[in-house]
Amino acid sequence: MTTAIDTMTLADLLRQAAKAEILPRFRRLGSRDVRAKTEATDLVTEADEQAERMLKAKAARLWPEALFIGEESVSADPALLHKLDGADLAIVVDPVDGTFNFASGIPAFGVMASVVSKGETIAGIIYDPMGDDWVMAEKGGGAWLRRPDGEAERLHTAAPVAxxxxxxxxxxxxxxxxxxxxxxxxxxxxxxxxxxxxxxxxxxxxxxxxxxxxxxxxxxxxxxxxxxxxxxxxxxxxxxxxxxxxxxxxxxxxxxxxxxxxxxxxxxxxxxxx
Missing domain, CATH: 3.40.190.80 (D-Maltodextrin-Binding Protein; domain 2)
Incomplete structure (x- = not known):
């Protein structure tokens, strides 16, 4: 399925944000760079906020018609979340998924984005900053592991078992x-x-x-x-x-x-x- 938002361009934006705002802060966060939100294990860091700020600015320039919904934006303005259902086109972003791991120095975190059109998810991207590759899909196009050199491998779920x-x-x-x-x-x-x-x-x-x-x-x-x-x-x-x-x-x-x-x-x- 083709969209007004080029999936590979969006995927590259996730990689850019990770390299500019997330990886330089990994295992280098100061005490003032990490804060609890709803509970002690629900954290936000400077990496989350700065990466989302970068992604939002770049998305606005490339796709000004798209509603941008990020985890940290919704934390600041909860009403934003309720605009998703009625949006013709939206980009939904998690700037650092696995923030608890990231803040703890555990190398298991990712950057995620999805594209929603008229109430349906039509594209999804998960970028792994540590492995420098993406898992992604467009609706009807299969799921793929893609690397920056252009190599791609189609993904399949496990066979059912008892x-x-x-x-x-x-x-x-x-x-x-x-x-x-x-x-x-x-x-x-x-x-x-x-x-x-x-x-x-x-x-x-x-x-x-x-x-x-x-x-x-x-x-x-x-x-x-x-x-x-x-x-x-x-x-x-x-x-x-x-x-x-x-x-x-x-x-x-x-x-x-x-x-x-x-x-x-x-x-x-x-x-x-x-």
Whole structure:
């Protein structure tokens, strides 16, 4: 699918922002460069703010018709988020996904962007500053790992396996405590559970065929639009807990992503019984 926004141009902007504003600050943040937002593990750094400022300015020059929604912009103006559903064209950005990791000196963070047109996600990009490559997709065009030298590799999700052989990732921190306890107990039914505290790398891992499921409860668009589209273009089945499609304006209702519908059904029934 072609858009008014060139995906590779947007991908290069993410790389530029990472090289100019994010990587120079990695493991070099001072005490005044990191602040808590809603809780001690919900952080913002100078890298987040400066990278988003750069991306917003460059996007405004290239695509002035597009609404720009960034995580830090919405933190400053929550009303901005509600404009996404009615926008003809929007760019949604997470300048540093995995800020807790970044601020802790852990090299598992990413820069994400998605393009939304009339309520539908039509492009998604996840850039890994440490590996200097992108995972990306345009709707209907497959999911791809791309490198700056032009090399590209098509991505495919893992083959389905039995429940007791499934390896995957679940973010349970935003579930109500009583439901969290039930789900954590149910997760004994799968082979392995992990969590990178970075949706960018979790989606990359899933779309590359290395794990069998992803589960999230809190659905902020900068965290999940790009990764969900990339996963679907790699062959995945994705739906909210009630079975409905995940759309850009959804902020809750949970999200479960698996290689196929049968895997989704068994995980929803046996594990994620929320």
């Amino acid at each position: 429940l007791d052989q499934m390896v995957g990732m679940a973010s349970t921190g935003y579930l109500p405590q009583e439901k969290r306890a039930v789900i954590l107990g149910n997760l004994a039914k799968v082979r392995f559970l992990t969590n990178y505290r970075c949706a960018a790398h979790e989606y990359r891992t899933f779309a590359g065929g290395h794990v069998h499921y992803l589960m999230y409860n809190k659905l902020m668009p900068w965290d999940h639009l790009a990764g969900t589209l990339i996963s679907q273009e790699a062959g995945a089945y994705a739906a909210r807990f009630d079975g409905s499609p995940y759309l850009p304006h959804h902020l809750d209702g949970g999200l479960l992503i698996t290689p196929d519908k049968a895997s989704w059904d068994v995980l929803r029934r046996e594990v994620f019984t929320v």
